[in-house]
Amino acid sequence: MINRKILALPLTLALSATMTATLAPAALADRQDGIEKIEDVVEVFDEIMADRNTRIPQSLIDSSAGIAVIPDLAQGGFIVGGKRGNGLLVMRQPDGSWSNPAFLTLTGGSIGLQVGGKSSDVILLFRDRDDIDDLMEGNFEFGVSASGTAGPVGETALDSTATFADILSYSRSSGLFGGVALEGGDLDFDDDRNEDFYDRKNITPDQIFRGTNLDAPDTVQDLWSMLGQYSTASSRSSSSGSGSGSGSNASPSRSTARSGLTCNQDSQTKNIGPLSNVRAAKNAARQRIEEACGGLSVYQAEFAMHGPVSDSPYVTNSNGSWTFTFSGGTPGWESRNSTPEVLSVVTVFPNGDVVIDSLD
Template sequence: MASSKEIVTYSSFPKLNNPINTNLNFKTDPWAPQVSHNTIPYPAIDGYDSAAEEEEESGTDGWDPLPASGRRPEVNLRNVLLGLIAIVTGKTKTGSSSPKSDNSGISFLGSNSNGDSYLLPSVYLPSAPPLLGEIMNSVGAHKTVLEAEPPEWLPDSSTNFCMQCSAPFAPLTRGRHHCRFCGGVFCRVCTKGRCLLPRKFRVRDPQRVCDGCYDRLDPVQGLLLNQVSNASQTAKHDVLDWTCMRGWLNLPIGMKMEDEIYKATNSIRSFTQVARFNPEKSIPHAVLNGASGLAILTVAKAGAILTYKLGTGLVVARRSDGTWSAPSAILSLGLGWGAQIGGELMDFIIVLHGSEALKTFTSRMHFSLGAGLSAAAGPVGRVLEADLRAGERGSGVCYTYSCSKGAFVGVSLEGNFVVTRLDANLRFYGDPYLTTTDILLGIVERPKAAGPLYSALDDLYSKIDCF
């Protein structure tokens, strides 16, 4: 309780110490409502509504609504203003020296030996901690998560039940999974989340974590995306290194987005050299300048009469200001039928003509149908195709140009399925909620790991502009 110097008194509060005389005589009225034995009767007062009194009495917590004098204080503008001034200034003294009852039932009032009323300190103290304290606590919790070190995994034999839902493990229906952040053993249902882990874990792909650790890691995912994700790293492979095999030969299958970036960069540089030394065999300037995006793939094709195609690559969209979007990984499966025989390895550049063609690559899967002429002899060959692509997001016309290697000749009708590789995008960007539309339509910033690809694209367009 505050000292006497800090006590604030108020004259507007009624005196609560005098008991009410309950031995009052009432005239019997046959039409009057019967009063229960548990109800305390009050004398009739002019201007006082007994029904309102009963409503107030039923809603109080042990506080008598009438003052000791038997009359309510008059409610007028003057008394209301005086009460407000007393509460705001805290300097008004009570006009009566009669002692107050300590057990008044008013939780926000107290009284001293002098009969003065004052507000308890709990009334004017803030009920919530300061905002700065919340921010500091949040920063401290995030710092603990960011500085966490890899745990020692519990052995599989340490428990036969999930450490979260307590469900028993079963060989086929409910297997064991370790949380990569805490090392505990959980079932598949309780470890659905995937999160990037702090720097000390030395992993860049999103990892399986339990639900509890997911809630701890989710607030710092934005920071980890810019620090430890694969997209935020500098490209390690030099596309100009011709001492290794993949410097002059792209493999048809790339397991990671980094491989697709390397392959696409290598393919674009090959087309740049063709445009420089053989302009008549290059992609026409008007076609490239009108492109809404490019899809770059490496595909292996083999067969006779009926041929099979398989390959992977990526697609990038061209923005209105001439810059390029972030890449999205794709997989191509196809069949060809016609007068053809042999096998070849092809580096495709598919020019997406118009926004409708670009939208087809934002679908999870789309189908293309077209006709092509292919001829390859040794390390140099050409494939020209025009196809129509249709998916759940739309349809459009694309033009396909390629450099091929192998021994192949023929004319065929081609059909392909192109699938967006969501798993490769997830491992590269680290965001499980990222969609292909977000990547290609400019919401995602250009990743640092795709720097060589953007340099090759700028070089391709600059060389074409020179002709």
């Protein structure tokens, strides 16, 4: 008599082996798509940064909380005209290094004016972590959550009085590269591609950005290496204050010099218009010191001032203002584990008054 239980096990193993043999090539192919996308990103970013006349200023990259690159974005009449592009986003880590890449898609919207060519390469610099958090929570849309503002290019030192939006956008089409405005369009994470690339079901962008033991191909190292060439990045292997009346206790004008970094404290209050929340106040405080210390070419605030509001060094005062106490130095100082060169205390009022309380 034939023992059917004995036959059942080999049959099950045979079916399992057949299914594995069938699925494995598909899984490898899915991961290969991600590998090729990273290779495209490395090539595009490297080509753009190689031209000293059109490269993105390193100080902007150093002060960015995240970088998104969408290569070969299909286009209609506009650079992005109801089309879809695939790319990736890396986020700045607390130690200054870049995170694992998370794949994303850009759909719809328009970038700049009509240009020739059938596709474009798009780069987005996220200067504030809060926008990345909005993206992870599915609450991000250009023109609603934020606008992509044309970013500066070239090696010329940035104007110290210039202020920049939280997202700077660039595009290259038909050999031309420059900062362009981005309005409309949805930026979303590509969950399927992230699952395939990291070989983990239901992996989230937050897990990707924070993960240290992910099963990622060696091409990620190539991405980090390339970014390290154009930014001051580490290798991968709350203060108290009290508010005062608007400008009433502003200190006299003076200069603070540390290791070649000179910051000028203006006794006059600067008003930037009404502010509705602490997130806007944080950006205003940071940009005020960036201006006072000569611009992003020579000064960079600590990472906490580019991160989530919950991690920002501030207190809310009884009069409704916010006081921020934060360090800064020459670009890349925190990544190099250098001692901060400047300690700033800035109070921001809901009416838009921004006052430098101290600058030492």
